[in-house]
Amino acid sequence: MNDKEILLRSIQEVEFALLELNLYLDTHRYDRLALMEYNYYAQNLMMLKYNFDMKYGPLMNFGFSPSVDGWRWIEGPWPWE
Amino acid sequence: MWVYEKKLQYPVKVGKCDMRMAKYLYTQYGGPDGELGAAIRYLNQRYTMPTNEAKGLLTDIGTEELAHVEMICTMIYQLTKDATPQQMEEAGLGTNYAIRANALFPADPNGVPWTASYIQAHSDPVTDLTENMAAEQKARAAYENLISMTDDHGMRDALKFLREREVVHFQRFGEALRIVQEYQAAKKIF
Ligand SMILES: [Fe+2]
Numbered sequence: 570m571n572d573k574e575i576l577l578r579s580i581q582e583v584e585f586a587l588l589e590l591n592l593y594l595d596t597h598r599y600d601r602l603a604l605m606e607y608n609y610y611a612q613n614l615m616m617l618k619y620n621f622d623m624k625y626g627p628l629m630n631f632g633f634s635p636s637v638d639g640w641r642w643i644e645g646p647w648p649w650e
Numbered sequence: 651m652w653v654y655e656k657k658l659q660y661p662v663k664v665g666k667c668d669m670r671m672a673k674y675l676y677t678q679y680g681g682p683d684g685e686l687g688a689a690i691r692y693l694n695q696r697y698t699m700p701t702n703e704a705k706g707l708l709t710d711i712g713t714e715e716l717a718h719v720e721m722i723c724t725m726i727y728q729l730t731k732d733a734t735p736q737q738m739e740e741a742g743l744g745t746n747y748a749i750r751a752n753a754l755f756p757a758d759p760n761g762v763p764w765t766a767s768y769i770q771a772h773s774d775p776v777t778d779l780t781e782n783m784a785a786e787q788k789a790r791a792a793y794e795n796l797i798s799m800t801d802d803h804g805m806r807d808a809l810k811f812l813r814e815r816e817v818v819h820f821q822r823f824g825e826a827l828r829i830v831q832e833y834q835a836a837k838k839i840f
Contacts, residue, residue: 584651629653630710643706649697 573625580621580628583614652713659717660811663804664728669741671800672729673759678722678796678812680756680764683788685722689715691769691785698773701833704826711819718812723754725805776834779827786820 570578590607597603618628626641627634636642678684692712699705730738730752738747745761756764772778793813797806 630713643702645702645705647696647702647705647709 576617576621580614580617583610583617586610587614658721658724660721660808662721662724662808664725665802665804668800668802668805669729669733669737671802671805672726673742674796674799675722675726676757676759677792679719679726681758682768683785683792685715685718686756686764687768688785688789689719690766692782695771695778699775701830703829704775704779707822707826711822718815721808721812725808726754775830776827779823779830782823783820786816786823790816
């Protein structure tokens with residue numbers, strides 16, 4: 570795996586943990602421990618994504634990621650390629 | 651992958667008095683030129699597009715169309731949420747009530763369920779993008795029909811916003827088509 574793939578892999582892991590915690594919290598909204606974990610990973614995700622956006626171009630559209638050097642949003646490869 | 655943002659793309663303020671519009675609005679939910687069909691059409695076509703401009707544009711517009719589905723559903727919901735069976739019947743939604751009470755459903759105003767046969771994909775990008783340009787015009791015309799059927803200020807405002815989006819999408823698809831044709835012409839030369 571190259572650097573980009575390694576960073577993307579950690580984003581996928583953290584996002585999956587957050588998704589799972591999100592579903593769990595939807596039906597257990599007063600679980601403090603799960604909430605702490607959620608916020609911990611959310612912070613983590615923000616830094617990972619910021620890192621990715623800066624190095625490899627925007628991960629998200631519609632302004633949720635900046636596109637610092639040129640319009641890199643449409644650069645390939647796309648996820649299905 | 652996709653994420654959801656918990657807000658509407660554009661505010662929807664619907665008055666209570668024009669309930670018969672709920673039925674007509676269904677054309678833009680699950681009708682042949684509706685928002686659901688648009689979203690599925692674009693998000694499905696993007697896989698076989700030859701240029702990054704077209705892949706990006708179809709991803710972005712397909713995603714925006716999902717936000718439009720939400721706006722249309724919000725309007726239908728606001729109009730029908732407190733309706734009694736009698737009011738549903740007066741609004742032409744008696745059959746809807748019989749089947750599913752006040753629940754929403756991806757169907758056209760006659761209750762015909764949304765079907766994938768409303769859309770097409772050809773892998774020939776010129777064909778696909780031309781279909782999309784036609785689809786945007788059909789949706790624009792449908793919005794104009796809907797706007798002419800109601801005096802409700804809030805509804806007209808939201809419908810006018812959605813109509814305007816179809817005009818912009820048509821324009822962008824036209825540009826993507828031009829880029830694809832230039833790409834194809836360049837491939838033939840070299
Ligand atoms: Fe559109």
